[in-house]
Amino acid sequence: ASDITGDYTAGVGTNNGTSLDIDGAIPDQIAQYETAFTGEGDYNAQINWNGINGEDPPTDGVGPVGAQIIVRNGDTLNLNVSNIRLFSTEIELGATLVVPTGVNNIRLGNVSGSGTIVLQDNELLPTGEYSDFLACDGGALQYSGSSTYSVLSGISQIRKVVFEGSGTRNMPNSALAVCDTLIVNGPTVAFDAGVTYNIGDADTDLLLIEDGVVSITNGSTLNVTGDVSFEGGTFTGLTGTSMQITDDLSYSGGTLDWNGTTVSLLGTSSQLIDGSFTGSGTFDDLVINNTST
Numbered sequence: 001a002s003d004i005t006g007d008y009t010a011g012v013g014t015n016n017g018t019s020l021d022i023d024g025a026i027p028d029q030i031a032q033y034e035t036a037f038t039g040e041g042d043y044n045a046q047i048n049w050n051g052i053n054g055e056d057p058p059t060d061g062v063g064p065v066g067a068q069i070i071v072r073n074g075d076t077l078n079l080n081v082s083n084i085r086l087f088s089t090e091i092e093l094g095a096t097l098v099v100p101t102g103v104n105n106i107r108l109g110n111v112s113g114s115g116t117i118v119l120q121d122n123e124l125l126p127t128g129e130y131s132d133f134l135a136c137d138g139g140a141l142q143y144s145g146s147s148t149y150s151v152l153s154g155i156s157q158i159r160k161v162v163f164e165g166s167g168t169r170n171m172p173n174s175a176l177a178v179c180d181t182l183i184v185n186g187p188t189v190a191f192d193a194g195v196t197y198n199i200g201d202a203d204t205d206l207l208l209i210e211d212g213v214v215s216i217t218n219g220s221t222l223n224v225t226g227d228v229s230f231e232g233g234t235f236t237g238l239t240g241t242s243m244q245i246t247d248d249l250s251y252s253g254g255t256l257d258w259n260g261t262t263v264s265l266l267g268t269s270s271q272l273i274d275g276s277f278t279g280s281g282t283f284d285d286l287v288i289n290n291t292s293t
């Protein structure tokens with residue numbers, strides 16, 4: 001190493017007037033931006049960003065590059081361009097990050113927060129590190145659009161999942177824990193054969209079917225720690241499948257066809273069955289194994 005000579009011209013140098021005065025060649029701080037609009041805004045619009053700590057606005061038509069960004073509560077940020085590169089992305093509770101169909105080559109860096117990422121006809125999340133976001137106290141995923149595609153591939157847990165739009169969403173063929181709430185409002189959601197899906201981890205959590213179709217195929221199990229509420233749409237079961245519920249079961253709309261699915265009430269406190277479970281909605285196999293006294 002002693003034989004190597006020359007000037008060091010990379011990194012952050014001194015600011016003392018010497019020949020090594022290269023202060024700022026590589027900044028020692030990463031640019032930070034926060035969303036600055038009301039409602040919805042596009043990523044590449046300069047007007048939609050505030051620089052943090054005096055940071056200059058990003059280039060209009062491009063948006064932040066290599067930066068740390070925060071999507072603030074109440075804001076919906078639309079990633080309307082491809083080739084986005086970020087150091088980190090924080091999505092606050094009440095904020096939404098939309099990944100439209102057709103965009104690609106997006107890197108979100110370290111992703112955190114309790115807000116929502118909306119995937120429009122996109123099977124996979126953008127490249128990033130999602131350990132914090134996919135924790136049980138992390139964020140939510142919403143799958144929308146009109147096509148048929150697989151969802152939650154390679155994901156073992158997530159706080160909340162929402163299915164919107166139309167088409168079909170094929171659930172993964174591996175165990176999945178939705179720690180809080182799963183909502184179906186529009187598409188067909190197909191639960192794969194022979195897989196156990198855990199929904200909720202407290203009695204205040206929820207499986208809610210508002211519209212669309214939920215189909216559960218042979219050997220599948222839905223373990224719901226919380227409430228199950230049928231408000232619309234269609235639920236289609238099959239012999240050899242089961243739904244296990246620790247809290248209340250309610251039916252106020254839609255079509256039920258248990259078709260042999262075993263429904264088990266496994267709570268440790270009083271459970272309520274509310275609604276008219278008649279016709280095709282008549283239980284084929286109802287098990288009450290509540291341990292409360």
